[in-house]
Structures are given as structure tokens and as C-alpha cells.
Amino acid sequence: MDLGSTALALLGLLLAAWTAGAAWLMIAAGARARGADAARRTAMRLNRLLDEAPTAALLVRSDGRLEGSERLAHWLGLDQLPQFLGELAKYPDRGLTSDQLDELTEKVRLAQKSAAPFRMAVTLPGSSRSLALRGSLADPQVSPGGAALIWVFDFSESELELSRMRKETARARSDFAALVGLIEAAPTPMWFRNADMQLQLVNKAYVAAVGAEDAQSVIDQQIELVEAVDGAIPADVAREASVTGEPIERVVSVTSVDGVRRRFRVSDLPLGEEGVAGYAVDIQEQEDQARQHRAYREAQRSMLDRLSVGVAQFDGERKLTFANQPFRRLLGMRPGSGPLGTSFERMLSDARDEGRLPEVRDFPTWRKDRVDWFGEDATQEEDWPLSDGTHLSVVGQPMPDGGLALILEDRTEQLSLAANRDTLLRTRTAMLDSLFEALAVFAPDGTLQLWNHSFPETWGLEADALDSHPSVDALLDMIERNLARPRQIKGVAEVIRSATLDRKERAGRLQLADGRTIEFAGIPLPDGNGLLTTLDVTANEQAEMALRDRAEALEQADKVKTRFLANMSYEFRTPLTSIGGFAELLQAEVAGPLSDGAKEYVAAILESVARLTDQVENVLDLSQSEAGLLPIARRELSLLAFVAGVARAREDAIEAKSITLDLRGSQSLKLAADPRQLGRAIGQLLDNAIEACGENGRILVDISAHEGGARIVISDNGRGMEEAELTRALDGMRDDGGSDTTRRQGLGLPLARQLIEAHGGRFEIQSQKGVGTSVTMTLPRAS
Template sequence: MDLERFLPLLIGLLLGAWMLAAAWAVLAARAREKRTESQLRSARRLARMVEESPALPLLVRSDGRIEASPRLAQWLGLDAVPQYLSELDGQGRGLPRDKLAELTEAVRRCQKTAAPFRMVVTPEGSTRSLALRGHLADPQVSPGGAALVWIFDFSDSESELARLREEAARAQGDFHALVSLIEAAPMPMWFRRPDGEIQLVNSAYVAAVGAESAEAVVAGGVELVEAVDGLTPAQVAQQAAEEGAPVERVVHTTIGGQRRALRVSDLPLGEDGVAGYAVDIEDMEEMSRSFKAFRDAQRSMLDQLSAGVAQFDAKRRLTFANQPFQRLFSLPARTMQDPPAFERLLDTARVAGRVPEVRDFPAWRRERAAWFAAGDTHEEAWSLADGTHLRIVAQPVPDGGLLMIVEDRTEQLRLSAIRDTMLRTRTATFDSLFESIAVFAPDGRMQTWNRRFAADWGLDSEFLDTHPHVEALLKKIASRLKRPAEAETVGTVVRAATLDRTQKGGRIGLADGRMLEFAGVPLPDGNGLLAVLDITDSQKVEDALRESNAALIEADAIKTRFLAHMSYELRNPLNSIGGFAEMLEHGLGGELNEAGKDYVGSILQASGQLGEHIDSLLDLSQSEAGMLPLKREEIEVMPFLRTIAEERGQRLEKAGLTLDLRASGLMRPLSADRRRLARAIGHLVDNAITASPRGSRILVQVSRRKADGEDRVQILVQDKGKGMDSRSLARALEGMKVSSDGKRVERRQGLGLPLARQLVEAHGGTLKLVSEPGQGTSAIVELP
């Protein structure tokens, strides 16, 4: 029972003890974990510090295996750290064989005797310098006698030491070279102590002062130059040392018995002293004087040139401009007092309108300013707004300046253009001539020809382009002549024009039936002109004209005989008809009834109209033949026109028309043939009556006007009819005309207008018709 009572208590105690033990175990495990983590962090930090340190450890165990950082493989040029020391030789990489063997021996000796060692190696194919320091490793690092080798990269220190050694050697060599250079220098050179006393001189100084040796010069304090303005050379050197700036001056002294100009320079060298040298500039001074004289002479000569010349220095400033240049660029007189820069000169010239007009002037100006840096000559043409043409030549000079030459080529270009125009005009004129021409030199060779020449003689262009001799030309054209022997006459004409300076000509027939007329004319320049004209057509026309002239003479005779008999042949039957009709009308043949009287009246009226037509036909024929006789008399214009209007009163009344007769101012009498002028005006009025619609008005107006300083009478006949177009007007004025074959007469319109025109022109006047469709017709007669 007691056991049952204490059993739960024991179990509880056991469970509590177990829980306490478990809690202690957990706490102890956490403490160990923290310590482990702390040790790991410390180990990582130490490992990282070793990795970042300038020295890398290499642990070599007794069996030859090695442990090292991957950085060591990079230093040795290997991809990875090998397992054994003997593998540090990587076939062109890693340690050289001799150094690896030395390192292996040193490690073996250190492992056996604990003797430390040091050595320096350079990996193959690398400029890196490595320092190796080895000793026996601590047992805590590696038990069993391992060797620990620390490797340092001292490449920078080694390079710096090598550079310093090289610079020291170079400086020593430079010092010796400088001393030798100073000694061998052709100019006097010296060195003074801070107190101004001479300490060192070269051979040139000794020779200049005429001393025996440099020691004698230093001991005696012999000066090269004399005192200037109360200052000795030593005092000038002390002044340069005090100011800390070089002093340069030009002095004159006697060297070798001659007075020479020297440029003396004193250069302070801090606390060490003052160096000096003297340059003989006597030749330069003489050259400068000669150059100045040459420049003055050259500029005087440039002022006489017609071309403009300007010189610019290396700073691009104008140093000289001759008078033509100033005139061409319109430079004011004060320009040479304050010489402008090149760009400002272009600006001034632009204001004066002496540069070309360009869209982007600043860019154009920069392009011209680049002439100073160019290596070759630039040439271009400037066309100014006023028509001036300038030729610009820009020549860079060795001193960095520029020589600019300006030539006014306006007149030359104008003459060239005139010459080109004349040559083109001459060529066009030659090629447009009906004559074929060729120019021969005194040696007989052809110089110039036109296209017609080749066509007339049947020559090809390839042959003429060779400028053949006259003999070769004659051989070519001989085969084309009707009689080849006549070719020599052409050669005779050419030789007469070129050698004898005489003019000759002739005619020649070609085999194709053409006839050519040629002539040789001497020219002022010594050449000879051969002119050839194809007269084949004119010859044929001349023959035809002779035949036509004979036919015209015969026709004129026939026309004269026709006109002589026309009046009798036409008027005699007509007079007979009219006479018999009048006899019947007066009852000589018996009393006529009313119908008979009407028939007789119609016969009389028709015979009267036929008589008028015959008169018109005779007048027209005589006018065309130039045989129209005029009986001139003084005619008052208004009564004359009124009579013409009254004669047509019945016809006007029958047509329902009104005739308006007007006069502008007082009219002078006309000298004319009343009957024929009345017939001309009457025909114009008759045409107006025929063309006018019923109820319209016909205007007849007479006026005076001045024409070419002559007082003329103008008669206007105007109707309001349908009008005519230009073709109808032309046909109306033609009337009747002879056909083209001369064998028949073609009737175009009535005889009224052509007869009126012929009659007016026979009086020395003009007839003009003005008409438009729908606007009526105006006939204008002007009489002197």
C-alpha cells in the first residue's frame, strides 16, 4: 500500500529530473552552438584577412602536397592551385624550372633542419616580382614537419627601384652629354656664382675673349661684354637673380677684331647661381636690314602693278596692300594706319559691295580664313553685284601668313565673251550661208569650212577634219566633176587668193548636172577664202524666165490688141440694140401696145446695165494692164457725193433704206477723173445698198486727216448688214482673176469691189474694207 502511495511521487520526481536534465542539455547545446558560430566567424574573418593581405601563405607538407589561396594561382598564372609542389611548373606558366628546383630544395632543407630561407622569383610570361620567405610551420598549423612559405608581391617596389636606377643612369649620362654640349657649343656660355663672379666658361667663351684657357678666364674674371648704361655684366646677372626672371639684352662688342652684335641672356638658377649665353646676331641684323630694304623695294614695285596685292602676317593682320588692292576693295585711306584682321577686311569689303553675294556669309568667311592653314594655293573667281569679275589667288607663306593677289578680269572676260560671241556668230553665219565657203592658209592647208561646202562637193566630215591640203582636196573633187581636168582651176583660184593676193573666180559643172560658181578672195590675215555657190536652180530659173518673158511679151501684145478692139467689138452691137429699141419706143416702127412698150423699156434698161458692165470691164482690164487713161479735174467733194446719192435715190426708196451724207469740216477740192471716181464710189454705195436690211441706214461720211505729213481726204461708206469674215473679205476684193495656168478666168465675186479698188489706186489712193460678221461692213477710201 505504501508502495502504491509513493509510486506516483517517484514517477513525478523522475519526470522532473528528466526535464531538468533535458533543459540543461538544451542550454548547453545552445552555448556550444554560439561558441562554434563565433569561432566560425572569426575563422572566416581571419581567412578573409589572409586573402586580402599583401602576403599569401603556401603550406608544403612533408609528402609534397601543398595548400594555398586561389590568389596564388592567379599570381603564378595558373588556372588553379595544384596538389603538389612539383606541379607549380605549368608548361610556360607558373614558376621557372630552375626557381622551382631551388624552392623545392629550400623547402626540403627547412622541413629537415627548420632553417628559414628567402628567395625572389618571377613567374613565366609575367612581369610580377614575388618574394618568398619560408620557415617551419607551427605544429598547431600543421603537425608533421610542414613548411610554411609566405609569398609577397613587390612588383611595384621592384619597378620603382628599376625606374629610379634607370633615371639615375640617364641623368648621369645627360649630365655628361650636357657638359660636353656646353663645351662644344659654338656660342659663348658661362656660369656665375650667386655673388656674380664667373665660375665656369666654355671653349667658345675662351676663344671670344682671346684667353689661353678657361682657368685663366675664371682667375682673371675676364668679361665677354662691356658695361652698358653703367651696369657691368656681373651686376646684370645679380639683378636677374634677385628678380628671379631671365634678362635678355642686345649689346655690341669686339670679337676677333670685328664689331659684332650679341644677344646676351642671363638665366637665374635659384641659389646655385646664374647661367648665361651669348648669341651672335650680327648676320641676322645684317639680314634684317637687307630684308627691310628688299621689302621696301618690293612694295614700291607692287604699287606699280595693275593687280592688287595684299600681305597678311601669322596673326592674320594686314601688313601691306598696294594701291590697286585698296582701289579694288574700296578701302579707306586710314586702313593702313590701323591694319585690320583678315575677317574684318572681308566685312569692310562686304559693306562696300566688293565680295560676292552669298547666303551664309559667316560660313563663307570662315572658309576663306582657312586659307592661312592650307598647304597649297587657292584660286577662285568672284563675281560682284556691279558686274565686276575678280580673280583671287591666295598663297600661304612659310611664316604662317598669306599673300593675296587680286586681278580685275572684267574687261578680259568681256572681251573673251565678245570674242566667243563673234566666233559663234561667225560659225552660225558660215553654216547659214547659201554659199559654201572654205578658208585656206598660205601653205595650202584648209583651216575652216561650213557644212554647205561639204554638201556641195560631196565630201565627208572625216576627211575635212584632217584639214587636208588643197592638192588632196582637188584629187577628192576631181572624180565628182563633169570634166575632171577642170579641178585644177579651183586650185589656181585658191593659190591666187593665198599667194598672189588676187581675186579670181569661175564656173564648173558636176557630174550630177549641178553647176557651181566659185571665187577666191584674199583675206587680211594672209589666208584665202574660197566661196562656192550652187547656181543650178538659178540657171534653170534664168532659162525659164527667158521663156516666160517671151511669152509675156506676146501676151501683152495680144492684150493690147484685145483692148484696142474691145470697145468697137462690144459697143457697136450694144449701140445698135439701144438705137433700134429707142426707134421702136418713139413709134418709128409702128404704134406699140402697152406690153410692147414694157418690153422695149426692159430692153433699154438691160442695154444700159450692159453698157455699164462693159465700161467696168474695160476700165478693169485697162487698169490691170496699166493703160487706164484719167481725165483729172477739180471736184468739190460734197456736191460730187450728193450727185452719186441722188442717182441711187430710186433704188434706196425701193429698198426702204436711208442714206446719211455727212462732212467733218471744210473739204478741199479733189483732183480726179469725175466719171471713173464716181463709178468707184458708186460701186461701194451699191454694195452697201445690197447688203443693208430694209429700214436700216447707210452712212457716207467725208473727212480730212494727216498721214505721213500729207493732207488726205477720207470717204467712209458704212452699212449695217450681215458683215463678212476675213476670208470673204479677201475673196470680195479679188473679184475676177486669171487662173494659175493662165488659160482661163476664174470668177470669185462681182466686179464692183475689184474695179473700185483699181480705180482708187489709179488715183493714188487706197481702199480698205473693215467687216465682222453681224457688225456690218465699212469701206474706207483715202485720196491724196
């Protein structure tokens, strides 16, 4: 029983203890729950504060992992924050750029190793957002593994504001520098006075105007540009402008550094409490031009007074400002009437009373139409036939100031002359119709004005086709159908154009389809028109054709003769060469020894062969030259040395007659020519000169430059020739010593002339019996 009670008591105590423990646990759990709720609410409040804060935290662990909020990811333009730092630059237009990531990675690594804080600012790609990064080593309680904690601040608005302020500051500095540069570069003097009216700033033009060294010296010495006027110095005028607050402008005379007085327009502009600015504009040229304009206007009006044409000027209010004497006379203005200032309407009324206006039914309306000329932009022209037979030509010229210049010209005499001219034209028409030639007159614009009856008949046209006075193009279209070769119509058009426009005479010839031949010519007329004269020359053409056929036959005969001479001369070479070769063999005693007489014969044969060969060569060259087939192979020659060589080849003949040969010229003179042909020409002339000279004769060879080429003169004091002998020599004829016979053997002069002319030169010869002969050869420079 006692044991049972004790057990129950212990059980009760155990239950009570368990209950107490359970109650205590429940109370402790409730306290912990309340603490957890408080901690949760605190954490939520802290998270909310971090979300609302202007900064975001980014934790970079030692392995590169990232921890941060979604707001930071949104700042970076990402949907969510990547896991590692290196993934911030894997998007081209979001996150960070490669350079920004490299810089951030380096700074984070340095902070993790040395706990050194860092700062960094980035502008995100593809966005105007700017972020400021401040990093340091994270507290161990935040991340015990040596992570880096980066606080990211969004200062885009501040950056934009700072950028705007920087731009405005830079623009203000640029504008101020430009303004200062503009003031400095201004061609007119400019200055600024402070509140005490002392010069504080001047530009270069001001310094140059006062002749100072620099702007600082002007400010230090307070050198004034403008002198005192009536006791008032420039500072007093500027003070007055500052007090009244209104700009003051005045025109004063200023003495420049070189002592010349010039007129300036000086302006003082108040700038409030800062001071007064001023500038001076040189108006000397304007005043000079104004004086010149007044003088020009007076001279112009004086000149208008001397014209035969009436001229009057009205101002914008239609008041008379000037009228010369012819104008007053033509409108019948009496002395004392029509003074300056008279209205345009009143002047017309007075002229009507004097009978100097056309007679019209409604004069007020007519006058109003003339008043409207003042508002027109174009020049107005009309004729005023007066009752007394006078005819006035009127021109109304609007002026830029709204006025009007009225010009009157008496054309009565001109109309009378025009009537007389019409009479003369009718007389001329009748005279043209009676001429044998076909004539037509064209105006400068190409219109057919006048023609005679022979003109359409000659060209095969209908007379009625010209009644409409067609243009040149229409007339040529009608004529073209009647031509044997329609393309020749261009020649007719060119002749008409030359006569009417170019004022030159030109002629032409064509054949019509009916077989007739027409000669035409264009002749400019004094009145500016062009005359086309036409003549049927069919009969003359037939006669010319017969003569032309004869000339062609003679030309063909001459060609046959030339070819015959050339071929025969060429055929002469073969036997001459054979004879010369055999004679040289005999002279060399190849066939055996020769006697003295035989040697003389052989020498005579060789001499005759040489002379005959030379003559054959002359004949061949002359015939080729006359046929235009002479070959010319040019190369550059030193003329003095070349001519000396040609003369040296004739040294034996010169010494045989004791002839003196003078060679003159410059060694530097060179010319492109064929050595063989030029040498033959000069050699022929030297041979003739040697032959013409007697014992102890004299030959002069002069070489000189002439018009880009060269001139060679060969003269001698030999026997000379008369005019008839010279003519025969130039033709290849020479006296043989008989009574009346001549033979063709002297080819030297004609051959030389042909060779010189083949080079494009000129050959001239002068000779006088008993005095000598002079040959001048002019050779041009080869093109």
C-alpha cells in the first residue's frame, strides 16, 4: 500500500515535472517564434531598405561567383544576374564591355589579395546609364572566404547633368573666345569702359588707330581715339549714355596716325552697371561716295540738258524733280511753267492744253493709264502722234525708288526718212528685176527679203513659192530637190551665212539636176543684209572642161616624159658601170702592161665615165624631183663642217685656178637635211661658181641662221649672166658656142633648185654680166 502510494506520488511528480517542462518549452518556443518573427520582419525591412537604397551590393567570391539583387541585374540590362564575373561581358549590347570587365576583374583580384579598396565608373554599352563602383574586401561575417564586396551606385542623372554642364561650360568658353576673337579681329575700333568710365578693354583696330604698341599701353595711358568736341571728352559722352540708358551716336572727325583726318560714326552703348561699350565706324568712304554721287548727278543732269532727247524724272510721289530743255520744248512748257514739284497729272494736263499730247476721247482714263506706269516693273513704250504732224516716241522707265523716268524723242524726221527709204527700195527692186544675174537679198535673221525675176528661174523654183518670204532653211529645202548632188546645198547655206553674219564674201559652184552649172557668191551689204548673186555658167563650164581635158593630156604626157627620162637614166648606169670597171682593170694593168699613150686613153675614159655618171645621176634626180618622187632621208648636220667637206672635195679645181674661197658661218648652227641631196645641190653650185670664175677669182660661202632654219649664200665674181642667159640656165639650157643653137646640158642650177625645194626651202639667184652670180638657199627647220 505504501509502495503503491509512493509510486503514485513519484508518477505524479514525474507528470508534474513533464508538464512543467512542456510548459517551459512551449513558453521558450513562443519566445523563439516571436524572436524569429521579429528577425524576419527586420530582415524584410532591411531588404526593403536595400531595394529602395540608391545603391546595390555585389558580392564577388574568391572563385568568381556573383551574389547580388535583381535590381542590379536590371541596371546592367540583364534579366538575371549571371553566376560568374566573367559572364558580365558575354552580351554585345548589355552588361559590361570587354575592356570594362578586364579592368573590374583586375581591381577585384587586387582587393581580394591586398584588401585595397577601389573606385570605378562605367557607362553601359548601348545605354546612357552610368554606374559608379566602390569595392573593398568583404567583412568575414559577410563572407569569410575572402570575397570582394562592391557597392554599385546609379549616377546617370548626375552624369547627364554634369555632361550638360560641361558642354554648356565648354560652349560658353568657346562663345566667349569667339566673341573675344571677333572683337579682336573686327576692322573697326571697339572698346569697353568700366563703371568709372575708364578704358578697360580695346581691340587691335583701336590700338592701330591710336598708334599704340599694344592694348595694355592704351589702357595704362588711357589713350582716347576721339578728341574732345566742344569741351566734352569721350568719357563724358559715355557717362551721359550710362545715366540715360540710351545709346548715343555721333559723327566726329578723327586724326589718324599718319595725320589724315577721317570721319567716324561713334556709338556709345550702355551695358547697365557693368559699364559702356563703344565702337567707331569709318564713314569717310561713304561721305566721299555721297559727294561723288552728288557731283555725278549734277554732271548727269548737265549732260541731259545738252541732249536732243527730252528727259524728265519724277520721284515716288509723282513729283517732277528734273526736266531738261528738250523735254520742256517737246511738251510745250512755257518759261516759268512746270516748276520742279509739279505733279505728273498736272504736267499731262498742261501738255494737253498746249496740244502736245495725242487727241483721245477719254482723257482722264488715258491719263490714269499713264499714271499706272509708276507701279509697273517693265519699261513702257508707245508713240504719240500729235495734231501738227509731229511724231513722239515715249519711253517710261520705272525707277528703283518708285519714281519714273520719262523719255521723249521726236521721230518725225526719222519717219520721213523711212518713207524715202521705202521709195528707194521700190526703185532698187525695179532695177534688180532688169538685171541679167539672179539676185536675192537675205536679212541677218535668214529671211528672204528681196529677189528679182531671174532668181526663181535660175534655181528652178516656182515664183509663187517666194511670196511668203521664206527663211533660208525653207528656201534651201526647195533648192535641194533641183541639185544634181543634194549635199552641195550645205555650200549654199555657208555662203549665205558668211554674207549675212560673218560679213565676208564667199563663192561657190554647183550643178543642177537638169545639167546646168551655177556659180553663186555671197556679198555683205552695207545695211547688214546679205546679197546672193547667181549666174548660169553652163557654156563657160563646157569650155573649161575642154581646156581641162587638154591640160590633163599635157600632164599625162609630161609624166610619161618624166618616167622615160628616169628609166633611161637608170638604164644608162649599167653600161657606164661596166665601162668604168673595165677601164679601172686596164689602168691597174690586170691584162698586161700599158704604154704611156694607152694609160692616157684609159685615164680619159675614166674621166668621161665619171662625168657621164654624174650627168646621169643629175638627170635621174631631176626627173624624180619633178615627179615628186625624190627620196629625202634627213639627219642632223653641222652645216659649217658639212659645207667645208663639200668644198674640200673640189680643192684641186679651186687650186688649179688659184681661186680664193671664203667660208663663213657658226659651228653651232645645225639643221636636219639629207646629206647626199644637200651635198649635190651645194656641189653643183660650187662647180658652177668655179667654172664661172677666172684665174685668181673669189668665191664666198656664207652660212647663217634664218627664221628657225638656215640660209646659205654662194656668190662669185665670175663672168655672170644676163637675164635671158639666166632664164635658160634655170631651165637647163646653155649656149654651146654656136650661132643660134642651144642644147640641154647644164642641169646644175635646175637640179640644185629642185633639191633645195625638195627640202621645203627656197632657191633664189641673182646674176649680172661681168659682175658675178649670187645664189641664196633658205632651208627651214624640219618639223
